[in-house]
Amino acid sequence: MARYDFYQDRKYTVWERTLFTVEARSREEAIAKAGSIIQNDVHTVDDETICVGNAEILYDTLEDLSVEDNGGNATREIYMVAPHQDALLADNADEAVAAAS
Secondary structure (H helix, E strand, O other), rough: OOOOOOOEEEEEEEEEEEOOOOOOOOHHHHHHHHHHHOOOOOOOOOOOOOOEEEEEEEEEEEEEEEHHHHHHOOOEEEEOOOOOOOEEEEOOOOOOOOOOO
């Protein structure tokens, strides 16, 4: 009997921790500067006094993402591995299965 390979992709929510330093004249100034960037990604801040360090994924915060929380889009997909061109066979948004070709 033949074997066929598949994989499942899943979408999650997870927190990432990015370390950074702030050069400032005082602790209060550093706190104010750090707090002022909250609406932006620290990686995109154009400020020479902010130095971005390492980042890590906090795997203990990993949570399943529902289809509803993903705007009605799939959060789980099943694919058949190449040489079948990694074809999408099914997802949990509509649970439709593609016809085998």
